[in-house]
Amino acid sequence: AQSVAQPEDQVNVAEGNPLTVKCTYSVSGNPYLFWYVQYPNRGLQFLLKYITGDNLVKGSYGFEAEFNKSQTSFHLKKPSALVSDSALYFCAVRDPGTNAGKSTFGDGTTLTVKP
Amino acid sequence: DVKVTQSSRYLVKRTGEKVFLECVQDMDHENMFWYRQDPGLGLRLIYFSYDVKMKEKGDIPEGYSVSREKKERFSLILESASTNQTSMYLCASTPSPGRNEQFFGPGTRLTVL
Numbered sequence: 001a002q003s004v005a006q007p008e009d010q011v012n013v014a015e016g017n018p019l020t021v022k023c024t025y026s027v028s029g030n031p032y033l034f035w036y037v038q039y040p041n042r043g044l045q046f047l048l049k050y051i052t053g054d055n056l057v058k059g060s061y062g063f064e065a066e067f068n069k070s071q072t073s074f075h076l077k078k079p080s081a082l083v084s085d086s087a088l089y090f091c092a093v094r095d096p097g098t099n100a101g102k103s104t105f106g107d108g109t110t111l112t113v114k115p
Numbered sequence: 116d117v118k119v120t121q122s123s124r125y126l127v128k129r130t131g132e133k134v135f136l137e138c139v140q141d142m143d144h145e146n147m148f149w150y151r152q153d154p155g156l157g158l159r160l161i162y163f164s165y166d167v168k169m170k171e172k173g174d175i176p177e178g179y180s181v182s183r184e185k186k187e188r189f190s191l192i193l194e195s196a197s198t199n200q201t202s203m204y205l206c207a208s209t210p211s212p213g214r215n216e217q218f219f220g221p222g223t224r225l226t227v228l
Contacts, residue, residue: 009155034216043119043205043219044158051214090157092217101146101165101209102173103217107157 002027004093006106013081014114021076021109023091032094033074034103035065039087047089050074061085081113118142119220121206127226134193136223138206144218145211147189149173149181152203152222164189165211196227 003026013019025031032051036044048059055067065076074091088110092103122137138147146165150158150173160173162181170181178200182190189208193200203224207217 032214036216036219041222043221044207044217045219046216049216096214101211101215101217102148102160102163104160105150105158107155 002031002093002095002104004091004104004106006089006091006109008109009107010110010112012112012114015083016080019078019081019085019111019113021089021091021111023074023076023106024072025074025091025093026072027093027095029095029097032096032103033065033067034092034094035059035063035074035076036090036092036105037061037087038090038108044090047076081111083113083115086111086113119206119208119218121204121220121223123223124221125224125226127228128193128196129228130197132193132196132227134196134225134227136191136193136204136206136225138189138191138208138220139187140189140208140218141187142208142210142218143186144208145186146209147183148207148209148217149179149189149191150205150207151175152205158205161191196225198227201225201227 034049035047050067091106094103119140148163149161164183180192206220209217
């Protein structure tokens, strides 16, 4: 079985400061990991993914994430937050052996960036 | 540009009504999904389909059914709507194999009175 945890319901940062949104996962084999963002009244948008290779992956809007196998984590980071980054963020995991690309999503973390 | 569309953004129905939510994707994806999103509960998978006429139950299938008669269209059916099915419903698709991200529609906010 696959699962993912986002331990923080809410993250608050000041504009210009670095931000981190945490994600840990559990999967039987090597995972596929994803981050998505949801702006108010919108569907989810893909940010970045880890499939294989370099542990540091870069994505849209200046976001990056680091895959850490020993800690089973995939934290989302950005060096300098913008007010427009305020949104709901979801981490997702997929076991490559699962059928049909089925992913398991975390409960989401609300990021608020204050001016 | 990749596109997933859902038939309605907002829908209000009465308890006991039969409700159809439609999802169409134009990317020739094999896999399609229906989720419901509730505050604090994240996305919960209702049903998914990996091929035409194929369907599998997700984590919370009770009270729902689905139909996939054509590759591009995946319908979610509430046989007899209840107030606890008031939620945001999100449709997604992804191609095979499973290395790819999911593409989401804008969502349908369903209110059952």
